[in-house]
Amino acid sequence: MYEYFPGNYRWSFAVHNTLRCGGQMGEIDRALRPLLEADSPSAADWGEAWAGAGDEQSRLGEADLARGFEISAGERFLRSSVYYIAAERQMPHGDRRSEIYQLSLETFQRGVKLAGLPWERVEIDSPDGILPAMFLPADGPGPHPTMIFFDGFDITKEIMSLTVRDSLKRRGISCLVVDSPGVGEPLRLRNVPSRPDYEVPAGAFIDYLETRDDVDPDRIGVMGISLGGYYAPRAAAFEPRIKCVVAWGAILDWGATWQKRWATRSTEVSVPLDQLMWVLQKDTMEEALERVKEWTLVDVLPRITQPALVMHGENDRQIPLDDAYKAFELISSTDKELKIFTLADGGAEHCHSDEPAGAINYVSDWAAEKLRS
Structure with a gap:
């Protein structure tokens, strides 16, 4: 990089x-x-x-x-x-x-x-209060397949809307880019912490999408980037209405990852380490490190039977590549793919931020293949 x-x-x-x-x-x-x-x-x-x-x-x-x-x-x-x-x-x-x-x-x-972007800000009722999102529609009246897009640990729906922009739209897929518990507006404006059971906000997003005439309720997928690589698989494991799932950056045991980061005072994290306290709404790092132990997919990934894509960078310095291999092996789906972006081909850093175009197109093509077939 x-x-x-x-x-x-x-x-x-x-x-x-x-x-x-x-x-x-x-x-x-x-x-x-x-x-x-x-x-x-x-x-x-x-x-x-x-x-x-x-x-x-x-x-x-x-x-x-x-x-x-x-x-x-x-x-x-x-x-x-x-x-x-x-x-x-x-x-x-x-x-x-x-x-x-x-x-x-x-x-x-x-x-x-x-x-002149045809994007719509929407506000969705949930057990955590109103969750705001941007709806990026595919062209035409639909109903269209739709991907729910979860932020990561330190990013927002605005950043991710501008990342994906029209990539899914050009393939006939709408996208709901969400600020969910622990990120974006819910965290910054209402102090809503993250939660390990992300099937709860996911369920609220699907309930909302099912009310829209331009969304096909039988073709809803979910993807998440960075910590969204926990949120999306967790949601898919417990929410049967989700038809496919993408971990854009694998997560296996986020609690264990944080124990290592804190023990070494790692500088290879995208934001200061004390952000964990803020995201979990804890007063001390000790409390946050105890709470974050609940963010593990080790016993959750075997519940995933939908088509699944895990994307990871060969040189990811935030989440070890070995975690991606382990997470992939635990997924039960017979239709699953592990895509490693290598140093030779580019996009090898965390969530492919060093060369993102290849990953954005890859995930969009994969979603189109699974949701439009």
């Missing part, structure tokens, strides 16, 4: 994530070069650098809008949202972080509207 910040995995990985959802290298370099040249840049410095990139694109978007260039302005606002969320994900908790998150939401919605 190219490291914009040599020796700093976390910040370099974040640069790749931003490129994946539409960031432009020149804009990024203009914002981050002062950090690269500074002696000891802090997390606060990081946040302000990215926020500056978001401010710049918002200002330029306003200039485009003043000239009547709505689509150009919309694309600017979408990139502004990407840069604001890149800032927020690494910043210290506090009012400034909350302010920047709000800016990311506002610029995203404005960008979607001005750019």
Whole structure:
């Protein structure tokens, strides 16, 4: 993986994530070069650098809008949202972080509207309260097959909508990109923690999709990226209405993974380690490490009988490749596939952020094969 910040995995990985959802290298370099040249840049410095990139694109978007260039302005606002969320994900908790998150939401919605994207914000009733999502429709009246797309540990529906964009749509599949317990708006605005029994929010999402005339209720799949590689398989194991499942980055025993991370104080994690306390809404790391033991798929994966795809990077430094092999072997489905993205072919890092295009197309082709047949 190219490291914009040599020796700093976390910040370099974040640069790749931003490129994946539409960031432009020149804009990024203009914002981050002062950090690269500074002696000891802090997390606060990081946040302000990215926020500056978001401010710049918002200002330029306003200039485009003043000239009547709505689509150009919309694309600017979408990139502004990407840069604001890149800032927020690494910043210290506090009012400034909350302010920047709000800016990311506002610029995203404005960008979607001005750019003419046919995406619909929806709010779904669940046992955890309202769960917001973006519905990315396939073309035509339908009913269409639909994939539910779960975020990971530190990402949001805005980031993932801009990652998948029209990849599924072009294959005749709609996508419901969700902020579920422990991520996005539920975590940031209402302090809703993650939960191990993710079949519960998954069930609420399916209940909602079944009310839509443009969704085929007999062709609903689920996929999840990063920690979503726990959420999606857990949901599929206990929710029979799910017809296929993708772990976009394998998870086997997330609790065991966290014990190792904390013991070594790993720096090869995409956000600061104390995010675990926030996601689980625990006051101490000891409490969080005890709670996270419940996030294991060892006894769950054998329950999966639907078509299943596990994708993993050969050089994933956050989740060991061996976990992907073990997870795949435990799945009971007779229609299952393990796709390893290698160093030679690209996309070998965690969730293929180093070269994402191949993975995005691969998962979209696989979903089309399973849901449109």
